[in-house]
Amino acid sequence: MTFKLDADDLARAVSAGVLQPGQDQRLLEFLRQQPETRASFQLAHIAYYFGALLIMAALGWLLTEAWMQIGDFALLVIALAYMGLFLLAGRSLWQRGQQIPGGLLGAVAVSLTPLAVFAAQRLTGLWPLDDGQSDYHDYYVYVRGGWLAMEAATVLVGLLVLRLLPFPFIVMPIAVALWFMSMDLTELVFGGILNWDTRRWVSLWFGLALLLVSLLVDGRSKRDFAFWGYLAGLLAFWGGLSLMDSGSQLGKALYCLINLGLMGCAVALRRPVFMVFGALGVAGYLGYLSYEVFRDSLLFPIVLTLIGLAVIGLGLAYQKRRDALTQRLRQQLPDSLLRYLPALQR
Incomplete structure (x- = not known):
């Protein structure tokens, strides 16, 4: 099993007496001087995830109309067979210590649940849609109340697989199914096309x-x-x-403030993904302002370039001062909030 260490982990080891003061920095410097091992490790991860996403796309929203012509029974058997094979292979890899590829195959099996339910509903005559938007590919395109059984089954199967293979990426197909369900339930409740x-x-x-x-x-x-x-x-x-x-300047300014809030969440939670989305939003707002101010001006590309460089500089500054910024921000939060939110205790 591979563990990822950072400066915080080593600092806690010093506090616990596992390492002597100064040893944490020397160990951290040593780990940073291993570029080939770390690069190959991350390249393998990229290959694992990219391969899993290719399979999910091929058997999901890229599934061609030809598959709909093989018959509902054959489609159900193939979907269930694929799910079983991916689960068995994933479980086997998991037990042999290959948890990343094993967990990813479990996520692929979960992503096939809508296809199996689609085929089962059509085979049993329970398919609720009969108006021309009933192909499987449309599940990923249209908001329809008739997809609810497929979405509910995906969430249920995902939770079961998550118990078998407790791999975080399996949360992703569950979240996507819940997102689809939120749209479809809204349409069902209001009784019209959204x-x-x-x-x-x-x-x-x-x-x-x-x-x-x-x-x-x-x-x-x-x-x-x-x-x-x-x-x-x-x-x-x-x-x-x-x-x-938003047609108003106030609405656009509020959008910028919300994205600045996301960047603040990145500091508080130590989650760079918030910084990425927040920075994109702020950069978009600044780009809009520069376009309004410098429209038809030779300065427009220069201003956008400066904004891009500023975003990169912000990322570098955050990376260097992340721990200090996080600690300073958390000191401003009440203890009751810190105790209630485990993410803020790390």
Whole structure:
């Protein structure tokens, strides 16, 4: 099993008497001087995740119409066979210590659940959609109340697989299914097709709820289940927020303030993913201002370049002073909040 150490872990080891003062810095410097091992390790991770995403795409939203022509029974058998094979292979790799590829294969099995439910519903005559938008590919495109069984089954199977293979990435297909479900349930409740403005608001509120749930999960287990919840929540929240059309300058300024708040969350929670989304939002707002001020000006590309350099500089400054900034920010928070949120105790 591979462990990732940082300066905080070594500092705690010094406090606990495991390391002598000064040894933590020497050990950290030694680890930083191992570029080849660390690079190859991370390259293997990229290959694992990229391969899993390719499989999920091929058997999901890229599934061609030809697969719909093989018959519902054959489609169900193939989907269940794939799920079983991926689970068995994932479990085997997990037990042999290859937890990353094993967990990723478990996530692939979860992502096949909608296909199996789709085929089972059509085979049993329980398929609720019969109006031309009933192909499996449309599950990833349209908001439809009829997809609820597929989404609920995906969440249930995901939770079961998560108990079998406690791998954080399995949270991602569960979160995506819940995101789809939030859209479809809203349409079912209101009894009509959602317009784009409503979809953006549903996405925003769902993303915010998922971020809060991830915050409560953060720090409560040895594995980092919160990361993928944060990522999915930010995609839904920030995506819905950024796609909203605010015609007022006040609305655009509020958008910038919210993104600055996300950057503050990155410091408080030590989660760079918040910094990425927040920086993108602030850069977008600054780009809008520069376009308004320097429209049809030779200075426009120069100003955008300066904004880009400023964002990079901000990232470097955050990386160098992350621990000090986090500690300073947490000192401003009440003890009751720090005790209630495990993520803020690290």
